[in-house]
Amino acid sequence: xxxxxxxxIWIVRHGESAGNVARNAAHGAGLSRIEIAERDVDVALSSRxxxxxxxxxxxxxxxxxGERPEVVLTSPYRRAQGTxxxxxxxxxxxxxxxxxxxxxxxxxxxxxxxxxxxHAGVAExxxxxxxxxxxxxxFYHRPPSGESWCDVILRLRSALDTVSLHHGGQRVLVVAHxxxxxxxxxxxxxxxxxEILGIDAQAEVANCSVTEYAFTPREGTxxxxxxxxxxxxxxxxxxxxxxxxxPDAEAAVR
Numbered sequence: 001x002x003x004x005x006x007x008x009i010w011i012v013r014h015g016e017s018a019g020n021v022a023r024n025a026a027h028g029a030g031l032s033r034i035e036i037a038e039r040d041v042d043v044a045l046s047s048r049x050x051x052x053x054x055x056x057x058x059x060x061x062x063x064x065x066g067e068r069p070e071v072v073l074t075s076p077y078r079r080a081q082g083t084x085x086x087x088x089x090x091x092x093x094x095x096x097x098x099x100x101x102x103x104x105x106x107x108x109x110x111x112x113x114x115x116x117x118x119h120a121g122v123a124e125x126x127x128x129x130x131x132x133x134x135x136x137x138x139f140y141h142r143p144p145s146g147e148s149w150c151d152v153i154l155r156l157r158s159a160l161d162t163v164s165l166h167h168g169g170q171r172v173l174v175v176a177h178x179x180x181x182x183x184x185x186x187x188x189x190x191x192x193x194x195e196i197l198g199i200d201a202q203a204e205v206a207n208c209s210v211t212e213y214a215f216t217p218r219e220g221t222x223x224x225x226x227x228x229x230x231x232x233x234x235x236x237x238x239x240x241x242x243x244x245x246x247p248d249a250e251a252a253v254r
Contacts, residue, residue, distance in 0.1 A: 003215065004164045005225050006172040010069060011181050012056065012212040015049030016244045017084075020207070024065040032121030040108070045082045048242050049104065052208035053083040055239025057090025058171075069173035070094040073163070075106040075180070083208065084175045094171065105159040108177035112146025139193045153183045160187060169215075178205040188213060188225050201228075204245040206233045 020037055037044060045053065060068050068186075074084045084100045087093065114122055114129060123130045127141075133141040142148040149205065163172060174184070182205065186196040212234040213225035233243045 003170045003223060004215075004225060005215050006071075006147070006163065006170050007215045008016045009163075009172045009213045009225060011174045011176065011213075012083065012087075013178055013181050013185055013205050013207055013209055014045070014075075014077070014083040014175060015052040015056075015080040016046045016207040017043050017049055018046050018240075019043040020046065020244065021080075021208075022048075032044050032118060034116045034118060034126050036061055043077070043079055044133045045079050045086075048244060049079065049083070049207060050086060052108065052236045052244070053086035053130050054090045055238035055241040056083075056208045056210070057087035057092035059235030060087060060092030065095045068092060068094040068097075069171050070097045071167050071172045072097065072100040072171050072175065073103050073106065073172065074175040075108065075160075075177060076102045076104050077107060077177070080106070080175045080177065084173075087173070087175075093173075100175075103159060103162075105155040106174065106176040106180055107154050109179040110145075110147045111141040113142045114146060119151050129149070131215075132218070133196050137197070139197060149179065151181060151227055152179055153186060156180065156183050156187055160184075181205045181209075181211055183241045185211065185227075185230070189227065190241065203231065206243055208241075209233050210235060 009032075019034070019040065038044075055173050066113040070093070072088075074080050081100065081102070088097075088100075092212065112125065117125065122133075129141075129143055133143075139149045142151060176184075182196055182200055185191065211230045212228040212232065214228050215223055217223045236243050
């Protein structure tokens, strides 16, 4: 029976970005808005984020070539592409690995009119949305011009179909964003809303943390992916880079 899943898949949140830093500054100052000049898609890694990505790349590089990622899929956002590029620069990919494949379905959750607002900013400027989100919960609440978690999950279902169609049996690295990491867990482990939100409530997904799955054959089926580790930060810490867990700038109300 043909194996439709990758033999191994690593899902990595991008390194710390300038947006993460700006979000922390806005919350610390009690501001309503997070001040960033660029579009969210153009926000770059911070210097700490670059250190994190290189440390993770060295962790992959310590593996034999035949165990490292051979396919890289990345969000189109600059901070995700930058993370993938630094992992490659550190020797973290298998010999002969191709260029990263940019897939817009891996982009961060879009917040629409709530973009760049802190919790205080949403309550001040859009109290109706704050009330609706409290009533519906983050899984189903869709801000005007934005997305709910369900919307993200819908596009990720399609992305996983592409992975299974084109990358069965391969070792795949996905570089994306916090909500994407969580929503992929929801899909790959067939979770409920309560289960994934419970995991989300326990801790933020750390920058350059690794969520890893391995292929497991299952009798009478095409097999599946089993969780090996989640939110694994040892590669960053052992590599001498700081471990950071800030939500993205646009994700203050994610």
